[in-house]
Amino acid sequence: MVALNIDTNDIVIEAWNTVLFDKFVRFKHLVTSFSYHSDEAFARHPFPDDARVLDVGCGFGDCAIRIAQEFAPRGKVTGVDCAQNFVSAAAREAEAADTANASFFTADVQLDDLRGPYDYAFSRFGTMFFMAPGAALGNIRKALKPGGEFVQIVWRKREDNPWLFEAEQCVKEIVPVISHEDTDEVHCGPGPFSMADADMASSMLQGVGYDNITFERFDADIFIGRDIDDAIDFAMELGPAGEIIRLAGEEGQRLKPAVIEALKETLKPYLKDTGVWAPSSAWFITARNPD
Numbered sequence: 001m002v003a004l005n006i007d008t009n010d011i012v013i014e015a016w017n018t019v020l021f022d023k024f025v026r027f028k029h030l031v032t033s034f035s036y037h038s039d040e041a042f043a044r045h046p047f048p049d050d051a052r053v054l055d056v057g058c059g060f061g062d063c064a065i066r067i068a069q070e071f072a073p074r075g076k077v078t079g080v081d082c083a084q085n086f087v088s089a090a091a092r093e094a095e096a097a098d099t100a101n102a103s104f105f106t107a108d109v110q111l112d113d114l115r116g117p118y119d120y121a122f123s124r125f126g127t128m129f130f131m132a133p134g135a136a137l138g139n140i141r142k143a144l145k146p147g148g149e150f151v152q153i154v155w156r157k158r159e160d161n162p163w164l165f166e167a168e169q170c171v172k173e174i175v176p177v178i179s180h181e182d183t184d185e186v187h188c189g190p191g192p193f194s195m196a197d198a199d200m201a202s203s204m205l206q207g208v209g210y211d212n213i214t215f216e217r218f219d220a221d222i223f224i225g226r227d228i229d230d231a232i233d234f235a236m237e238l239g240p241a242g243e244i245i246r247l248a249g250e251e252g253q254r255l256k257p258a259v260i261e262a263l264k265e266t267l268k269p270y271l272k273d274t275g276v277w278a279p280s281s282a283w284f285i286t287a288r289n290p291d
């Protein structure tokens with residue numbers, strides 16, 4: 001049993017199951033466009049067609065379903081998420097897509113049984129929100145077979161992700177920042193850049209028993225809105241900018257019009273004929289459970 005502050009983690013699970021789930025539903029058209037990243041990771045790190053794969057922090061399950069249909073049609077793909085609402089949505093999507101070899105269950109990856117053994121674990125932007133990342137990464141390793149591999153996609157540093165960073169800076173100039181410790185509001189956990197430091201992330205992976213740790217940088221323009229208004233909504237609702245506004249409560253809501261005006265200028269350079277596209281930068285991290 002891993003020693004954890006369960007109360008703190010309850011807050012994070014509650015956030016993913018309620019306010020963040022609702023936001024992800026609203027911006028599903030943008031969130032699922034991260035398939036560009038996962039498709040590239042699948043191409044670089046293909047699964048054998050009979051692989052048993054765990055999708056960590058599976059969200060709507062689109063990665064798990066794609067792996068089950070395209071890459072491991074003779075295998076079994078299991079999606080796990082701490083938020084029951086995501087798990088139910090993923091199960092519905094798999095059923096609608098007639099994907100019998102994908103299934104889903106609700107668990108806290110930090111401490112619950114992950115129902116292994118798996119040949120592979122995979123996660124697209126699902127490992128950056130753990131309150132106890134070492135415990136979670138260690139628990140995932142224990143669910144892998146000896147020699148099993150964990151492939152995760154995480155954001156690299158803020159400065160190379162202006163779609164999140166510039167919006168955050170813009171909001172911070174207008175809205176007072178309330179830290180997680182100073183509020184009773186539910187929150188998402190550490191945040192999108194918590195695995196960005198390769199030295200820190202590799203030490204943590206090594207510390208919980210992985211070997212053969214590699215980092216590959218993947219830069220790509222990402223779709224952040226159908227138009228400027230959609231991109232502003234996205235920035236204000238999700239990511240660090242959205243969290244600052246939400247945690248500031250009434251004051252955050254009062255300052256929203258000023259934030260909207262400022263974000264218009266910030267996001268304008270990224271408007272193209274096909275929508276709003278901004279540069280982004282991620283790591284593909286691979287790590288192996290030793291034989």
Ligand SMILES: C[S@@+](CC[C@H](N)C(=O)[O-])C[C@H]1O[C@@H](n2cnc3c(N)ncnc32)[C@H](O)[C@@H]1O
Binds near residue numbers: 016058060063082109
């Ligand atoms: C940014 S979303 C990514 C979802 C999905 N992988 C994708 O790419 O669309 C992060 C996901 O991790 C899940 N998550 C956060 N902490 C978790 C935990 N301790 N155990 C299991 N899932 C967790 C959240 O509920 C959420 O669905």
